[in-house]
Amino acid sequence: MTNVLRLDAVDRSFGDRQVLRNVSFDVVAGRMTGFVGGNGAGKTTTMRIILGVLAADAGQVTWQGTPLTREVRRRFGYMPEERGLYPKMSVREQVTYLGQLHGLTAEAARRATDGLLERVGLAERGNDLLETLSLGNQQRAQIAAALVHDPEVLVLDEPFSGLDPLAVDTVVGVLRERAAAGAPVLFSSHQLDVVERLCDDLVIIAGGSIRAAGSREELRSAYTTPRFELVVDGDAGWLRDQPGVTLVDLDGARAVFDLAAGSDEQPLLHAALRRGPVRAFRPVSPSLAEIFREVTK
Amino acid sequence: MNAMQATRLVAAREIRVKLRDRTFLISTVVFLLIAAAATILPPLLSGGPSTVAVTEAAAGPLRAAGLEVLTVADDAAAEQAVRDGDADAAVVAGPAVLAMNDAPNDVVAALSTEPPVRLLNPDAVDPVVAFLVPFAFAFIFFLTSQTFGVQIAQSIIEEKQTRIVEILVAAVPVRALLAGKMIAGTILALGQISLVAVVAVAGMAFGDNSALLSLLGPAIGWFVPFFLLGFVLIASMWAAAGALVNRLEDIGGVSMPVQLAVMLPFFAVIFLNENVTAMRVLSYLPFSSPTAMPLRLFNGDAAGWELVASLALLLVTAVGFLFAGARVYEGSLLRTNGRTSIRTAWRERETLG
Numbered sequence: 001m002t003n004v005l006r007l008d009a010v011d012r013s014f015g016d017r018q019v020l021r022n023v024s025f026d027v028v029a030g031r032m033t034g035f036v037g038g039n040g041a042g043k044t045t046t047m048r049i050i051l052g053v054l055a056a057d058a059g060q061v062t063w064q065g066t067p068l069t070r071e072v073r074r075r076f077g078y079m080p081e082e083r084g085l086y087p088k089m090s091v092r093e094q095v096t097y098l099g100q101l102h103g104l105t106a107e108a109a110r111r112a113t114d115g116l117l118e119r120v121g122l123a124e125r126g127n128d129l130l131e132t133l134s135l136g137n138q139q140r141a142q143i144a145a146a147l148v149h150d151p152e153v154l155v156l157d158e159p160f161s162g163l164d165p166l167a168v169d170t171v172v173g174v175l176r177e178r179a180a181a182g183a184p185v186l187f188s189s190h191q192l193d194v195v196e197r198l199c200d201d202l203v204i205i206a207g208g209s210i211r212a213a214g215s216r217e218e219l220r221s222a223y224t225t226p227r228f229e230l231v232v233d234g235d236a237g238w239l240r241d242q243p244g245v246t247l248v249d250l251d252g253a254r255a256v257f258d259l260a261a262g263s264d265e266q267p268l269l270h271a272a273l274r275r276g277p278v279r280a281f282r283p284v285s286p287s288l289a290e291i292f293r294e295v296t297k
Numbered sequence: 298m299n300a301m302q303a304t305r306l307v308a309a310r311e312i313r314v315k316l317r318d319r320t321f322l323i324s325t326v327v328f329l330l331i332a333a334a335a336t337i338l339p340p341l342l343s344g345g346p347s348t349v350a351v352t353e354a355a356a357g358p359l360r361a362a363g364l365e366v367l368t369v370a371d372d373a374a375a376e377q378a379v380r381d382g383d384a385d386a387a388v389v390a391g392p393a394v395l396a397m398n399d400a401p402n403d404v405v406a407a408l409s410t411e412p413p414v415r416l417l418n419p420d421a422v423d424p425v426v427a428f429l430v431p432f433a434f435a436f437i438f439f440l441t442s443q444t445f446g447v448q449i450a451q452s453i454i455e456e457k458q459t460r461i462v463e464i465l466v467a468a469v470p471v472r473a474l475l476a477g478k479m480i481a482g483t484i485l486a487l488g489q490i491s492l493v494a495v496v497a498v499a500g501m502a503f504g505d506n507s508a509l510l511s512l513l514g515p516a517i518g519w520f521v522p523f524f525l526l527g528f529v530l531i532a533s534m535w536a537a538a539g540a541l542v543n544r545l546e547d548i549g550g551v552s553m554p555v556q557l558a559v560m561l562p563f564f565a566v567i568f569l570n571e572n573v574t575a576m577r578v579l580s581y582l583p584f585s586s587p588t589a590m591p592l593r594l595f596n597g598d599a600a601g602w603e604l605v606a607s608l609a610l611l612l613v614t615a616v617g618f619l620f621a622g623a624r625v626y627e628g629s630l631l632r633t634n635g636r637t638s639i640r641t642a643w644r645e646r647e648t649l650g
Contacts (some may be wrong), residue, residue: 051463053463074468079466080464083459083463084460086461101468146464
């Protein structure tokens with residue numbers, strides 16, 4: 001596939017402190033890629049390097065196989081972590097202005113602005129000064145500013161922080177549309193539940209290096225220990241004594257346990273049925289938070 | 298889109314925002330009123346020709362001298378007219394001139410014969426004007442470069458503070474951003490002083506001050522290029538100062554050298570404008586030459602080659618400062634953690650071409 005935004009062995013230091021070490025990953029067209037990591041892990045620095053706001057010390061970033069230049073980046077949409085637009089300009093005017101800076105004609109920028117403000121629910125407030133809007137609405141304006149030039153690639157730093165659930169849904173909807181239209185969408189977040197719900201692909205960074213990258217399902221299966229949940233009518237404590245079983249959680253009739261590698265789960269089910277009715281027996285896939293904890297250990 | 302178009306867009310936004318700024322509009326109107334008042338009012342206040350009460354028999358020479366004549370029946374009526382305020386003065390038998398508390402020079406002159414006067418230096422300037430003109434030039438340069446320089450710095454800090462600069466830098470070359478701001482500031486500053494100049498010239502024409510106008514003309518004409526380059530010089534320093542800090546509150550800390558570079562020449566020109574040697578030196582120093590050199594021209598002390606030489610020196614300095622300012626701007630624009638030192642900004646060039 002050629003429609004890939006690729007980071008290849010990117011290094012970056014600030015003074016003596018190396019904040020990115022050999023960072024490589026792909027952001028594939030048409031997919032939402034979640035970029036997760038703790039505070040100071042290097043997410044923002046990575047995104048700034050993609051947008052050319054910072055230079056990489058080593059390595060390179062390519063889009064469709066070509067190294068990025070300003071001309072190419074002008075077709076990117078970027079939402080920086082620390083939000084800011086001009087406080088004393090109207091929403092419509094500054095979104096139009098940013099559209100023009102990204103190469104649209106005045107007329108095209110105006111049309112795109114009107115459409116987007118409508119889409120993010122700000123049409124009524126378009127002529128108000130940005131500073132008079134609530135923080136959530138300012139964030140919607142910020143999304144409009146990132147999308148006004150119909151970018152080929154979207155890079156959004158914490159697009160959901162500070163949004164109420166309704167606004168999250170609006171923003172998610174807009175981003176999904178862009179992904180469906182064939183744009184690679186990279187977004188960072190520390191709200192793992194949001195990422196879990198949204199992303200197709202996942203990149204996990206810790207201490208400046210990539211710890212895991214791939215599709216959500218791949219990562220799930222890669223980091224799944226064979227873990228099962230069993231719900232019976234009586235007490236499930238007997239599981240403790242079964243060979244190969246490590247209890248993770250026991251709560252009367254409900255038990256969560258890991259099976260040692262090579263053990264088969266079916267004999268356990270039979271054993272449970274012999275003791276009485278089984279209400280539930282299913283494999284448990286780890287949550288993103290658990291994978292995250294696992295790979296950043 | 299190329300850098301030129303980006304520069305134009307940036308400049309257009311800066312101008313548009315400024316033209317809606319109430320403080321800017323009010324200050325411009327105040328400026329214009331001052332210029333109009335300073336040129337129109339003095340001739341009006343001096344009151345035009347006096348009204349003189351006189352009997353018809355003695356009115357001839359007064360009319361010939363262009364005075365307003367109020368014809369009265371006799372000397373008693375003439376005196377009464379002065380006491381009532383109907384006339385500024387009266388001429389009665391004697392002949393004697395009557396007035397309330399101020400000898401009416403124009404009436405006296407109309408009735409006397411003056412010896413012929415031959416001026417040996419006909420171009421010498423009225424001492425009052427000679428005092429006011431340097432003040433006006435220095436003041437306009439000081440105030441305008443200060444106002445619009447600060448505005449450039451503020452606009453840079455606003456973009457840093459709100460971090461919109463990251464979006465801007467990702468889309469357009471850093472130099473286009475700076476160039477747009479400098480051009481907008483220059484256009485606004487030149488626009489404002491041009492308006493003031495137009496009003497002042499119109500005022501002088503209206504107030505029948507054409508003699509002064511012909512004297513000031515060349516000085517004003519030369520002031521424009523000096524002003525332009527001087528402004529670029531000062532504005533480059535303001536741009537660098539603005540880029541070094543992240544919050545408007547911190548601008549005071551870095552702007553001191555810039556303030557001094559504007560203030561010291563201002564006072565030097567005001568206080569030393571009678572000292573020929575000092576003015577010669579000031580008219581070559583880039584920070585004071587924008588005001589000092591047009592003044593020497595106004596006083597008839599500057600030769601043509603001196604103007605050109607000083608302007609060339611100013612040009613070289615302004616270009617040097619512009620490049621230095623741009624480098625500091627590029628080096629510190631994206632450093633948003635606290636204040637950046639000039640040395641760091643000079644070495645650090647964060648952005649990609």
